[in-house]
Amino acid sequence: MPLRLEWLADHLQHSDTYAAWIHQQFAYEYAAQPLAEWQREFADGQTNGDWPCLIALDGERLLGGAALARADLTLRPDLGPWLACVFVTPEARGQGLAEQLIDGISQAAKQRGLPRLYLHTQNKQDYYGKRGWTVLERFRAWDNEQWLMVRDL
Numbered sequence: 001m002p003l004r005l006e007w008l009a010d011h012l013q014h015s016d017t018y019a020a021w022i023h024q025q026f027a028y029e030y031a032a033q034p035l036a037e038w039q040r041e042f043a044d045g046q047t048n049g050d051w052p053c054l055i056a057l058d059g060e061r062l063l064g065g066a067a068l069a070r071a072d073l074t075l076r077p078d079l080g081p082w083l084a085c086v087f088v089t090p091e092a093r094g095q096g097l098a099e100q101l102i103d104g105i106s107q108a109a110k111q112r113g114l115p116r117l118y119l120h121t122q123n124k125q126d127y128y129g130k131r132g133w134t135v136l137e138r139f140r141a142w143d144n145e146q147w148l149m150v151r152d153l
Contacts (some may be wrong), residue, residue: 064088
């Protein structure tokens with residue numbers, strides 16, 4: 001069965017798993033938020049527009065995802081929407097899957113008439129830079145250097 005990209009809203013049985021992966025991968029961001037609370041917020045976000053997530057499925061096996069977040073950086077409530085929650089399972093990495101997911105989110109944003117997307121990253125600025133994202137600023141958060149980036153659609 002070929003790999004397919006679909007909206008998590010249509011496969012909510014995977015929501016808690018994906019939210020747990022994000023909570024663990026970006027633990028520094030979620031330190032103050034209990035996992036169960038984040039899982040509820042993320043699941044709600046699939047239908048209320050806060051965290052619509054595109055996921056990669058191999059059959060029924062979840063391999064990764066990326067979200068089109070309404071707000072993803074408390075320090076910058078003036079900016080949005082955001083590419084957020086980008087994650088691919090270790091066994092599915094190195095095959096361009098993250099890029100497909102990012103492109104899928106970019107296309108969805110463009111179809112909604114959005115002019116640009118933002119993201120913040122702690123250490124993937126070179127990855128995004130090679131894919132058309134530009135650095136807006138560097139800032140400190142979560143006891144670390146962060147990069148705020150933008151891409152026009």
